[in-house]
Amino acid sequence: MTAPRHSEAAFETVIEAHLLQHGYVTIAPEGFDRDRAVFPETVLAFIRETQPNEWKKLDALHGDKTGEQIIGDLCKWMDANGSLATLRHGFKCYGRTLHVAYFKAAHELNPELEARYAANRLGIIRQLHFSPRSEKSLDVTLSLNGIPVATLELKNPLTGQRVEDARRQYRQDRDPREPIFEFKRRTLVHFAVDTESVLMTTRLAGTATHFLPFNKGNDGGAGNPPDPAGRTYRTAYLWEEVLQRDSLLDLLARFIHLQIDEKRDDQGRKVKTEAMIFPRYHQLQAVRMLVDAARAEGVGHNYLVEHSAGSGKSNTIGWLTHRLASLHDAANQRVFDSVIVVTDRVVLDQQLQDTIYQFEHKRGVVQRIDESSRQLAEALENAVPVIITTLQKFPFVSRQLLKIAEERGETGTGTLATRRCAVILDEAHSSQGGETATDLKEVLGGEGLRDEAKNRAVEEGRDDMEELFRSMAKRGRQANLSFFAFTATPKHKTLAVFGRDGQPAHRYTMRQAIEEEFILDVLKHYTSYATYFKLLKACEDDPNVERKKAAQALGRFMKLHPHNIAQKTEVMVEHFQAVTRHKIGGRAKAMVVTGSRLEAVRYKQGFDRYIQEKGYAIKSLVAFSGTVLDDKLAGVTYTEPGMNHGISEKELPEKFATQEYQVLLVAEKYQTGFDQPLLHTMFVDKRLAGIQAVQTLSRLNRIHPLKEDTFVLDFVNDREEIREAFKVYYEGAEMGEEVDPARMYAIKGELDASGIYLDEEVERFSAVYFKPKQRQSALDHQAMNAALDPAVSRFTVRQKDNEEEAELWRGKMQAFLNLYAFLSQVIPYQDSDLERLYVFLRHLAAKLPRRKSGPAYQFDDEVRLEYYRLQKISEGSISLKDGEARRLDGPTEVGSGLVRSQPVPLSQLIDVVNERFGTDFNQADQLFFDQIVEAAxxxxxxxxxxxxxxxxxxxxxxxxxxxxxxxERMDQNEEIFVRFMNDAPFQKIVTAWMASKAYRRLRSGAATEAEQHAIVPALPPHLRIVEPRLEDRFVTCVPLVPLKAAAGAFGDPQHVEENGFDWVEVKTRHRLRAGMFVAQVVGKSMEPMIPDEAWCLFRAPVEGSRQGKTVLVQLRDDIDPETGERYTVKRYESEKVSHDDSWSHKRITLKPLNPDFEPIVLADNGLDSQVVAEMIEVL
Known part of the structure; x- marks a missing residue:
């Protein structure tokens, strides 16, 4: 009887039909040996057909019992060594090696191997009764030559069952002790499948079975896209691509592997764990796509892989390395002589060696360069198949090659024979910058690069300048080198150098990794604190100080002030004690990110002191480089090991991983590459921006079986800037505008015309610098210095005469160096003058007198802290789903010219700092007083x-x-009410101040919005004041807030609802929620969009990018010329400048729509304003 078209059986039939049409055969389930979990007759038929000689010899020994002997020995061998190793390498039967599978060779030169590969029998079995003890059955089982390798449990949403039901079935109804399911010994992978989604596991463990998503990804996120042709299921890729005959055989031969990890437990004992690794879909797709491209395109191309944290990059690199090392092209020629993996991760070395050994079954394929550049030179010269090294060893290889040749009694050139190399960069953006990266290309370019330079020198008639042309050639693409660059956070130059048209070859996004739960969303629980303080001048005189430098010194004074350290330490330790320490089964750890090494020292001291006072069972470690001097204690120095009771820098990560330590305080260490799954909480007291923000906060995202969430407490950073930094990489980075090469030539023209250097000096320096290596000597050092010195002298004179002009020149010089270093990687320049000037200026930059930094201030005696308040201002998730991501821009002419601010009296600067960072009353206190005045x-x-x-x-x-x-308002601010009632001097001052304020305004007739509302019922008919129930607030109504109050209150939005505003019923197309309010906008500057005296719906805070939105902005130092108030409603426009790893505001413009009004242009530091809310609708 035919199964209904919408049934699960019909789903099975579709899969079976496709596989049978593409190289599979049907195997009868009755032929399955349930006790030994094999198909004996299929196994024996394969051996008889492919190894007749071995069969004949065994048959002569065992006669009718040959088959039984073979099956018995096969099963014992698989029980002892695993089915994967047996499929790859065969098994022993009475001294004879028998094979149960043959895999495709890297080339097609051996017809016998091709015939054996074709003889493999991939079988599909439906409804296999697998158990010796019951009649339970598997929906689909796949076998290779009679050995089961994969199972599928299918579910059909049309009959009410989904992939979760298949997962539940594996966990609850599939006993892992059954022979077919025993780990390593028979089946290697199990798929839970429905028509929408696929889950995968390699080890059944009852209810503890852990399944991984095995989906393609959908529009940057998790899941699967619909079939674009509309012909089949979303999950058809599983049987049409992954389980296709050649694909499954390839997976068994070159992907699946047993990963053995050895770690120490909390008691210091070594614990060994085993895991069968099956590639996730994106890993399989990426490796195959890169290998296919390298086979088709040959050597000499670049490929960028943008894979998020949580992508399993180590395994992807391992698989790619193995495949490239044995890759042959269509003509059966080897594509690469060596594969070179550039990484700083020691763990990758052992993992690669173990993985490749499982594939090749031989040692010596992989060599780690962990000693010296000589070791690297020897490995390169001997063409070791796989070399693992750091980038820093390449600059010294040429010299080592000369030494090796000299020891052999040969005349060397310091150059390798030209070999075709695949270079895999473990972290692309840290492996492409500076001269070290070009040294790598020069070394691996070999004799081919030398020959190219020699020919070019002959063409130009400059035989003596061969090294110059070699220096030029090494910057661009090399015909014998292919680069495979991996990164989670590409920069603009990463996309430009390694991408194709600014796009990666393959992408696995942060969003997909989060949605598939391979990493945690570190922005989901994000709490921000603000510090409000007031400084007083403590000295009698009032010296003039340089504003910028002195402001930095005041900031440093505040950051290092004992009270600041103590207050923040209390917040952090108490949060850890109350919340963090109970996470991850009581094993959670925290990191404190500090702004300087001295701050790290002070925080370490503060932490230890506070913990000891409280008697908490918490221990901390600190991490910083070098030696720190404390200017408070003359002659006292601090080192990392000294503050950590003798724990060395190398030991620290392992010590921190134990249960003895819970908190790690860091200064510029462990903010990238640190992988600690127990890290749950991060306390941030450092300015973070751009890629640094992403990399630092992502230390928390590693998963752990008991880790459910993370927590960030940030004392410094703006939530919107953090959101914008992450948004760039959330769904994949996009490249902005390309760099204009003409700008580099324009800058060169300005530098040439400056008179700082002369052409003959550049030529003289180049003639020495680019000498052949065999003719170089120590005397060259004085000649190069002599060529640079005249330019140094001219710059020094200019610096004395016009410091600002000299520093502007220095900025243009650096801009030229940056642009040439970048552009020479993507454009094959033929202009040798550029290379000469680049090398000359690079060395000149090091010799120029340092920039005058201006006066250094230390205000320990001149300034004292009068008032300090640390306050939580926001908490909750920072959403990345809304808004557009910023594109990554390339290097620009960002000058580093000198900007000396005008001297200002110290007292005036302290007033500015106090105005910006707080007063005696916080925002809620100030708002409380203002409301009482308005009511009065x-x-x-x-x-x-x-x-x-x-x-x-x-x-x-x-x-x-x-x-x-x-x-009447005592419950709105109990602290102020109690003080007012019980503190007579305070009551007298407050009364006089508020009375004076109310009297002046009433006498002058300057009514506020609240007065206007009290005198004239200005609300339009469609807005109605209501007294809502608690559950109706922000559902049918929102607060009615004067704009002035909103500008003050919404910096601290949790106070708005508590401050006694009227509530107004709103009919709007937007869904109401907390943070929204209605306010009247007075003025004509935003006409025609916002008419004068219009009532508008606002939302705080602003979601997504502010660019182009109409916003309410609180002004710190400016006023709106239309209203005279320190707040305004305008369209927000911001120009930003990229600084490689971060960005800054170049200009913020608050733009009116009415052309009769001028825009408000704010300073470029973004501190002169606060965006409070977004206007979302005129009511």
Missing amino acids: MADNSLRQAAAVNPGDKFELVFKNLLEKLFV
């Missing part, structure tokens, strides 16, 4: 008193009303 001014009797009384009499009337207003 709406009182008719008070308005009459102001009209007919002098100020002192008005204060008496005001005082009686004020006490009543405080009592």
